[in-house]
Amino acid sequence: MNEGLRERLGEMLEQVSGFIYPNEIEIHWSILIVVYPYLTGLVAGAFILASLVKVFNAEDVRPTYRLSLLTALAFLLIAPLPLQFHLAQPLRAYEIFLTPNLTSDMAMFGFVYAWYLMGVLLLELWFEYRRDLVVWARQEAFPMSFIHRALSLFSTDTSEPALAFDRKAIKVITVIGIPSAFLLHGYVGFIFGSVKANPWWGSVLMPIVFLMSAIVSGIALVMFLYMILTPLRGEPIDMRCLDKLASYLFYAVIVDFSLEALDFIHRLYQSEESIHILGTLIANKLFMSLFVIQILLGMLLPVAIMVAVKSFSLSAELRKLLYFTAIILIQLGIFATRWNVVIGGQLFSKSFRGLTTYKMEVVGIEGLITALVLLALPFVVLLILLKVLPPWRKAEA
Template sequence: MSAAHDTVASLANYVFPNDLHVHWSLMIVLYPYITGIVAGAFIVSSLYHVFGVKQLKPIARFSLLFALAFLACATFPLLNHLGHPERNMNMMLTPSPTSAMAGFGYIYSLYGMLLILEILFIYRPTMVALKAKSSGFMRGLYTILTFGSDNVGPKSLALDHKIISFLAAIGIPMACVLHGYVGFIFGGIKANPLWSTPLMPVIFLLSACVSGISGIILAYIIIKTFKKEPIDFECVQTCLNYLAGFFIIDFVFEMLEIFSHGYLRTEHWHMVDGLLWGNLYNTFWVGQVYMFSVIPMFLLGWVCLTRVHDQVLKVVASVISVLLLLQVIFMRWNVVIGGQLMSKSGRGYTDFIPQWFEKEGILVALIIMICPLIILYILSKIFPFWLEGEKTA
């Protein structure tokens, strides 16, 4: 009897004919992931520049460049995904004011300009010094990047500092808008019960901070280890403390969203329920929750509440960062892909297996994720991450 019932249950899986295909693929998983890293990295920098967290000084500049490298690639997955990428400028030229998506071009461009301006002002004294030492192309480049101003007198620097503080201060709400807005793109879709929650922008924003801080910690440790330079462990420890704070709130909200869904038991809950315990079981419960949230939570508790040896801290901090970077990409996957696996028929689920070699496949996704690292390397040749005198900071 139960076997017959199972057969019937599996046959009852009815998906609307147009819902069999998952339209937003890996590229749309990467897009909020990349913009999240941008927003999170910027927050790290702002903690130093605006809130005066002095321990973060060694990575304050680096995190801005890190943000810029990822920001430069944020549109790659989008352009690859569009059916008509050549029409992408229509979003800015003829935007529809009611669309949640139409604002992205403006927010992205404004944020990009702000980030570039902030980097240029912060690096101006450094670039003036570098200009004096360099010649040829680099000298010309530094002349352009310093707006031709070699004045590094105290009055000029004081003005720079005022501008930097102002830019960093308006940068915080803008970083929040940038990523909260990305969350709203999903949260504003009433047709999808997994997406349409006011918590969505909040979760996206908090997970953005988590991925950004994790990315900074990991990159900092790797670069310093690779260059055989000393690591500032007080800075790493401070980062981990902030990471723990953001991650606790992030994880609580993620669970709260599922809990609210489950407790409210609206007519859509059975679809979300079936999804989380069905097609998404491995990526949601096993991946996002158990492996990449619970484990790093314990590790964070350990390194934040107890005093550990520097070398241990280095390893554990790296592990935590990797786990949390995975947590966030799993979360993006579960939201973006997971939401589309539920048919709007309310009666069935489709499936999605990314392929390696297709237009929006895994290989292309990997290439896109490598691009920011290449850009970061190029940026390091123009804007040195760490100055000679700052090595021990």
């Protein structure tokens, strides 16, 4: 047997408090499985923000529409990677598409992912960019002209009826897209919420809590990108847009917080068999990541900041600074939320009699460095997408 594993498990055995089933010493879902729901959450959140523009005609946030779609795509393309790297037999991953077990929620991954990528996101982007691609291709030199022509699927029609069809198609896709985005992330929540063996996970609220926190993190991410990219291009930040985004963010955080509070109070009030071990869990193992990072820094402080911004008329510069602080804190908080669910759910024994410890690797395939690379990769993809499909460049006819 692998000496490293043996040594690691030996050390972990010493960390166990109380009794755990002997096979539970190894923590099976590592930091990579924390990264996965975090990434898909950003996808769903960014897409839902984009949908607000089209479905509810939220004109104020139009400047972020294309950016949101591209962000969603960049993160969606990287989202399966942490899953892939986490498999103990990564070369067999194709089986999930070939012979999905129809009773398994996890087997639906292939369908949900493919549908969302091809049926929603790429389709909407194609209709949105089609006219611009055609026009750009005419004005550019090789190779960009070819890339844009190929991306437009060699279409040429830029007549007004064709553009009207594009607009209508986008509207339809968005209407289908919102439930699909809910499905994409609700499904991730369902994977945890449906595990009846684990009282920390097994809750009907789980998909909804996942979804709301996804919306929070997605809006915060698009705000972050908008606030970074716009000055880099030498353009002024549209404060009406930013204030509106912050306002959406504020309401999303409030709903998210209420849902999580409901879940918490419900568990406490029902006081089932598992309440003692869960109480010990959050008091000992999750105090820092749950109370301090997730709730205090990731929720209460940003809410306080946004309340302050709403109540006092502050200068644009100060608002920007405060918003920026808030969205960084929110990202930190949502990552902590994912951590607390995924890692927290494995730190207590299903015998409800003891706690174990998660020792994160640093260099291994399931280690910290891999996780950081996977968190950085979507930004690289986004950079390429921004080069190929610049969201701010409207083609002159």
